[in-house]
Amino acid sequence: MESICVLMPIPMNSYLEQELQKRFNLLKLWTAPQKPQFIKEHADSIRAVVGNSAAGADAELIEALPRLEIVSSFSVGVDKINLAKCREKGIRVTNTPDVLTEDVADLAIGLMLAVLRRLCESDRYVRSGKWKRGDYKLTTKFSGKTVGIIGLGRIGMAVAKRAEAFNCPICYYSRTEKSDTKYKYYPSVVELASNCQILVVACPLTEETRHIVNREVMNALGPKGVLINIGRGPHVDEPELVSALIEGRLGGAGLDVYEHEPEVPEELFGLENVVLLPHVGSATVETRKEMADLVLGNLEAHFSNKPLLTPLV
Amino acid sequence: MAHGIIHSHLPRVLVVRPPDSFYLYQSQHSHKFHFLKAWESPLPLDQFLSTHARNVQTMLSCGRFPIDVDLLCLLPSLRLVVTPSAGLNHIDLSECRSRGVAVANAGSVASCDVADLAVGLLIDVLRKISVADRYVKQGLWTSKTSYSLGSKLRGKRIGIVGLGSIGQEVAKRLEAFGCSISYNSRKQKQSFSYPFYSNVVELSANSDALVICCGLSDQTHHLINKEVLLALGKEGVIINVGRGAIIDEKEMVQCLVQGDIGGAGLDVFENEPSIPKELFAMDNVVLSPHRGAFTHETLTSMREIAVGNLEAFFSNKPLPSRVMDD
Numbered sequence: 001m002e003s004i005c006v007l008m009p010i011p012m013n014s015y016l017e018q019e020l021q022k023r024f025n026l027l028k029l030w031t032a033p034q035k036p037q038f039i040k041e042h043a044d045s046i047r048a049v050v051g052n053s054a055a056g057a058d059a060e061l062i063e064a065l066p067r068l069e070i071v072s073s074f075s076v077g078v079d080k081i082n083l084a085k086c087r088e089k090g091i092r093v094t095n096t097p098d099v100l101t102e103d104v105a106d107l108a109i110g111l112m113l114a115v116l117r118r119l120c121e122s123d124r125y126v127r128s129g130k131w132k133r134g135d136y137k138l139t140t141k142f143s144g145k146t147v148g149i150i151g152l153g154r155i156g157m158a159v160a161k162r163a164e165a166f167n168c169p170i171c172y173y174s175r176t177e178k179s180d181t182k183y184k185y186y187p188s189v190v191e192l193a194s195n196c197q198i199l200v201v202a203c204p205l206t207e208e209t210r211h212i213v214n215r216e217v218m219n220a221l222g223p224k225g226v227l228i229n230i231g232r233g234p235h236v237d238e239p240e241l242v243s244a245l246i247e248g249r250l251g252g253a254g255l256d257v258y259e260h261e262p263e264v265p266e267e268l269f270g271l272e273n274v275v276l277l278p279h280v281g282s283a284t285v286e287t288r289k290e291m292a293d294l295v296l297g298n299l300e301a302h303f304s305n306k307p308l309l310t311p312l313v
Numbered sequence: 314m315a316h317g318i319i320h321s322h323l324p325r326v327l328v329v330r331p332p333d334s335f336y337l338y339q340s341q342h343s344h345k346f347h348f349l350k351a352w353e354s355p356l357p358l359d360q361f362l363s364t365h366a367r368n369v370q371t372m373l374s375c376g377r378f379p380i381d382v383d384l385l386c387l388l389p390s391l392r393l394v395v396t397p398s399a400g401l402n403h404i405d406l407s408e409c410r411s412r413g414v415a416v417a418n419a420g421s422v423a424s425c426d427v428a429d430l431a432v433g434l435l436i437d438v439l440r441k442i443s444v445a446d447r448y449v450k451q452g453l454w455t456s457k458t459s460y461s462l463g464s465k466l467r468g469k470r471i472g473i474v475g476l477g478s479i480g481q482e483v484a485k486r487l488e489a490f491g492c493s494i495s496y497n498s499r500k501q502k503q504s505f506s507y508p509f510y511s512n513v514v515e516l517s518a519n520s521d522a523l524v525i526c527c528g529l530s531d532q533t534h535h536l537i538n539k540e541v542l543l544a545l546g547k548e549g550v551i552i553n554v555g556r557g558a559i560i561d562e563k564e565m566v567q568c569l570v571q572g573d574i575g576g577a578g579l580d581v582f583e584n585e586p587s588i589p590k591e592l593f594a595m596d597n598v599v600l601s602p603h604r605g606a607f608t609h610e611t612l613t614s615m616r617e618i619a620v621g622n623l624e625a626f627f628s629n630k631p632l633p634s635r636v637m638d639d
Contacts, residue, residue: 011459106466106490110442113433117608119599120446126600127593131586136602141610142433143425165489166429262454269450276449277442278460284440286465 005045009055012074016292039064056080070302072295079205086313093313094298099290100282105158107281108230111254114275115226116142121272143167148196151203193220205232218244226252233259242267256281323347324627327366330375332397362387380404395622397615399423402529417622420634421478422614423606428482430605431524431554434578437599438550439464444596467491472520475527517544529556539564548575554605557582566591580605
């Protein structure tokens with residue numbers, strides 16, 4: 001299989017790169033001085049693309065690669081892949097579900113605790129020497145707060161299970177109500193936001209869910225409410241989020257994702273009720289290896305005419 | 314105001330140093346109790362007490378000022394000490410016992426908050442939350458940089474030191490993350506199926522993270538020593554929401570400096586608010602200024618339970634959260 005060309009647009013994981021290099025002819029697009037040129041040169045031999053949450057395969061790339069057979073994403077979210085185009089051309093698409101579910105859910109809870117209990121701010125307080133001059137202020141209890149989840153899929157359910165251990169009542173919004181769950185359902189995100197204290201975004205990013213958290217939702221969540229985004233940046237209207245936080249219409253936010261990563265609105269840097277992470281939802285040694293193994297396993301299965309491990313298309 | 318005359322019919326409560334938010338005790342309960350505020354007097358404490366407190370039966374502690382034999386000697390009529398904290402290490406319990414002075418604390422009202430902080434610190438250390446927040450807020454996240462990876466929670470073996478109210482809440486929470494729980498406690502707790510280690514070094518050797526949830530006593534002073542820390546190992550994490558002196562702080566700092574343990578999340582220290590300066594340079598350490606129980610909600614609960622104990626005493630009813638000898 002060493003002759004099969006696999007295109008990787010940006011660096012994502014050195015173990016994955018090493019393994020891909022062993023088994024295939026890995027083409028690292030980011031090392032090319034002229035990217036469009038590079039693509040043209042290799043267009044007839046590229047049979048696979050390995051993408052992630054930041055770079056996938058849009059219509060333009062797919063059109064430029066006539067021999068493309070499979071896009072294997074090093075992520076569970078595939079919003080950067082033009083799925084319709086892939087379906088149209090019979091291109092397979094795989095992602096990395098399940099293996100990262102828990103890490104993302106763990107981080108969601110970590111963000112909730114960090115925001116409500118001001119973990120990062122009080123760590124800053126200690127490191128700056130301010131504790132010598134006076135106690136840090138009182139914060140807000142996390143246990144028992146109502147958690148509202150947008151999207152009760154794998155990640156949403158894992159967040160719910162963890163929050164329940166903190167005695168948090170759980171409610172959710174989903175495209176359709178789930179019959180097999182005891183959590184309270186709300187038919188709209190605004191209603192969900194009006195009835196919870198912590199709102200978590202845990203659904204996939206699609207045309208329908210873009211800006212699902214808008215000004216109205218943030219106002220409904222309110223000056224004591226906290227927004228946690230572990231989904232995708234475009235789930236939230238980012239300029240509206242910034243003004244809601246600055247104006248105090250929203251009580252706080254814990255963000256792992258942004259509309260234009262790695263750009264983060266600088267107005268948020270000085271806010272003590274905001275915790276900002278650099279898209280690390282699945283960023284553990286253990287999980288990234290499992291994700292990489294899934295990408296490799298899917299590619300090997302495809303090129304051996306075996307059933308794909310985690311196909312989406 | 315002439316407290317002494319106007320309020321002389323109200324039951325008296327001595328306050329040597331005010332607990333947090335004492336103004337709320339005053340504003341909400343001064344119709345029930347006459348608070349004798351020793352710190353407001355120009356008299357030195359022993360004089361104040363011999364002049365004004367010879368007949369005082371109850372005392373409201375601030376949770377830090379030591380209630381020791383010297384103080385107790387000056388309070389011959391004392392029958393009850395109420396502390397709004399869960400911690401009791403500032404009170405000489407055996408001296409109180411021998412003098413027939415009952416002690417009431419905050420019971421388990423603060424346990425959820427302290428457990429939440431312990432879990433928050435553990436997630437923070439393993440997933441590098443505070444350090445990543447610093448990184449982003451300093452504008453260091455660019456497309457060229459990628460952040461260093463953290464460590465997964467599922468499968469981590471958690472060793473809980475002290476399976477009281479706080480330890481139990483920590484266990485319940487971490488189980489939901491797929492962690493496995495073991496513990497060391499003064500005695501094994503039959504109602505829990507978690508593996509019990511009678512020896513804290515053994516617990517440490519079989520744990521990926523130790524969470525210190527016990528109280529500070531003569532038996533637990535420097536319980537976490539060099540041997541325990543080395544047994545925890547290079548990837549091991551220590552979380553302390555108990556009292557600073559349960560850990561031999563000097564040894565812990567050495568272990569962190571030398572990479573003999575992997576990281577720490579600390580809410581308490583031996584000489585608060587002084588912190589060993591070596592810790593400030595470390596990214597694998599998360600520091601918290603003793604805020605385990607300090608949420609608005611829990612301070613309110615602690616105040617309510619303290620007042621509840623005082624009310625019960627003055628109505629000859631059983632104390633809601635009397636500290637029993639065990």
